[in-house]
Amino acid sequence: MTFFEEVYEMCKKIPKGKVATYGQIAFLIGKPRCARQVGWALSSCPDPKNIPWHRVLNRFGKLHQSDVLGNMHIQRDLLKEEGISFIDDFTIDLKYYLWEGL
DNA sequence: ACGGTGACGAGAT
C-alpha cells in the first residue's frame, strides 16, 4: 500500500455531503505533515469515477489552486450536486461541511 | 540514489 493508495482509500471514506482538507487526510493516514503530497496524489487521481477527490479542499474551504482542464468547475459542480452550498464560486463553509473524521 | 516538483500549511507581515 503506497502513500498515494492510502490517500485514495481515505477519500473513499468521506461521507457524501461532507468534505475534508488535505491536512486532515494526511493526518488520518498517519502522515500529518504530508498535506502537500495528498494534493499531489489527488492531482494524479487514477480513478476519478470511484474516488471522491472533489470532497477534498484546502484548509480555508477553497477549491484547489490549479484549474488546468477546468477541474475547479467540475469539482464545484460535483459538490453542489451533493447539496453543498458555496460562499462564492469556489469556496464553501468548512464549519458546516467539514468531515469529523473516523 | 538523488534532486526537482508540487490540488498544502503555519507563521510572519
Add this chain to the structure above:
DNA sequence: TATCTCGCCACCG
C-alpha cells in the same frame, strides 16, 4: 483569510 516565505516528503526519471 491578503500575500510571502519556508518546511514538508512521496513520487518519478
